[in-house]
Amino acid sequence: MINRQLAPEFRAIDNISLIRPEHQQLGNGANVFSFNSGDQELVRIEWIFGNLSFDPAKPLLNMAVNSMLTDGTTTLTAAQIADKIDFYGAFLQVDYGYENSQVTLYSLNKHLQHTLPVIADILQNSIFPEKELETFKRNQQQKLQVSLQKNDVVARRTFNRAVYGTTIFGYASEMADYQTLQHDDMLAHYKKMYQPSNCTIVVAGKVEPQTLTLLAETFEKNWTNTAVPAITNQPDINAAADLFYFTEKPEALQSAIRIGTPIINRSHADFQSLQVLNTVFGGYFGSRLMANIREDKGYTYGIGSGLASFKQVGSFFIATEVGADVCKLAVTEIEKEINILKTELVPEEELSLVRNYMLGSLLGSLENVFSHADKFKTIYFAGLDYDYYDRYTATVKNITSDKLIQLANTYFHFDQFYKVIVGKY
Template sequence: MLNRTTAPEFQAIDHINLIEPGHTVLPNGCQVYWFNSGDQELVRMEWIFGNLRFDVAKPLLNMAVNTMLTEGTSTLSAAEIADKIDYYGAFLQAEYGYDQSNLTLYSLNRHLDHTLPVILDVLTDSQFPEKELDTFIRNQQQKLQVSLQKNDILARRAFNKAVYGNSIYGQSAEAADYQQLQRADMLSHFKQMYQPANCTLVVAGKVDDDTLQRITSAFGSWTNTAEQADITQPLLTPQTERFYFTEKPDALQSAIRMGIPMVNRAHPDFPALQVLNTVLGGYFGSRLMNNIREDKGYTYGIGSGISSLKHGGAFFIATEVGADVCRSAVSEIEKEIYLLKTELISEGELSLVRNYMLGSLLGSLENVFSHADKFKNAYFSGLTYEYYTHYTHIIKTVTAEELRQLANQYWNFDEFYKVIVGKY
């Protein structure tokens, strides 16, 4: 008989079990990975493409082409594409990222014969009609005008530009950049980028032999263009200036964003740096939250993180504080970093962070889609599932002394890029 007066025992997380994907390559070179789980008649299909080499003279092409993929083909208007997808209870979304862009379809298995032809039409015959392009440009310029009134967005834009320079990571759209978008450029970009040799298809859900056969039938004859996609990116060149201040005399709050270029997921130090980052500002009980929110009351929230990109990465701290305490907040941030460089983290705090990180990782694997997402994180970083074995091992075994050494190796506050928007 279950005794409900006794709480269950706490148990340490020993191992994370991940679903291994199936893999095949279509005759046209498209890589297909699938994750089969459960009995629900639902699949998520993601056609993922490497972004073309960044052109500083045409900085918005990657983003604009992906965003407008579903705005019409030679035979279907944007409304007709949406109607065909909606009629079968499916969902279609184009998503742009710095390194890859994708087209995602959620569909019932039994309707794939109707939804997959629409996707093929979009990926082979998108036309970027002039009318829709004009509307896109106008809407994006209006959104940009609103965004540029927000201190935190201005701070993020300035920080990315400082850390990543004139690259696809550091680019921040200006109103004039949208006016440069031309349909002819977008069509050329589309034909080079959206081809099977530059595509990885990740399928998750109920993926049986019938589903795989439908995919092969629909996309096996998809052909490559004569021009190979150039997805290499220029070397990152950070700015030399380290401090950026945009004064807003009437600001009630100041946005702070600071950090430094950092190793990405492929580097062996990355898992331990994630532990160190979590201690500093990676969760609600972090030192930055305890000091600057709970103790000082300078902000509603502050956090830190490590962004991992294909060709680089960055450690960053971000917050908005009362304008009158901005300088004090910066001093407290510096103090917390100094303490991690000089004093050992207590075993109690380190144990709490270990349990939080392992629990978060386990909690993030709630369904088959989550397993596919973990696979993509490793795959597009050039890693295998061994990364997660290494990651969990480091979380469980990294010592306080090793973390102090990493803090001294990677965190020189004098070299941080510091961006302040508001008052200082």
């Protein structure tokens, strides 16, 4: 019997073990990575495609094509696709990201023979019906209209455009852009992007030999590459020259603040150390930004900082919404906390807490085999290997306050940060 009057024994995390995938390549060029673990007769299968090169003249194609994959094929309507998936207790979703788009299926193993052909049909025979396309345009315009009333959304869009320029990372859709979507353009984009040579398939769950055999039979024989390869290289990123952006909203009760800068990405040797510095500064609920601007000053319900990492670039950002009357004061306090990081060593007690938090978060995030597959995707699409996580744990456990103050002085220059305010200032 557990004595619940005693706190659990504290144990340091020595190492973290990750499940590594089995790999095979189908004859058509699609790569399959499988993670076999667990007793439940369930698998998650992801078909991940690199987005085609961003075209400013037709900026919505990557997003729109992915979003409408399930809206009809040459043999099935959108309703029939949904009915087939629901009938077998499966779940299907499509997701768009800046660099990759994907189709995800959760299915019981015993029903894969029925659910996989639906996915094959979607990836080979989608037609983007005109009626559904018009509905998609109208719905997206309505959502955009609502979103643009939110200060934090406007701030994020402005910040991304400043940091990432006129690229897929900095693009922010406008109402008129949806009228550029044409059926023929979407179909041509679809045929280039959704082909096996541009596809990575990640399978996680109870992956038995017959699972992989069925997957190969369904997605190898009849799925062929087109004569036009998928070009997924993105244009160079040129950040804006202006550093300050203010969108005034005289009636605003709150002002949205977004501050940050382009920075190193995950492949840089300093990135993992910078993650520790970011956690100290604003990366968790006990961070300095939260302690100062939420707990001490009461300017906001929440504030945080983060690191974004893409193949070409990374960024560091601080985001919050504060009372409109204290916006300038909040920005001053943010700068103050930046300067403290650059001039004062992080106390060992605080650093120890952050170390435990970060290692505990990593360990806690590995709750099932799907989480292990997600960790693999993070490094695979960044061109890294599993040594990344070994270096991460070693860095978190051994980093010093001297290293953190050095990093702060190298990467954090508040006068060179982009600053976006939406509301009152």
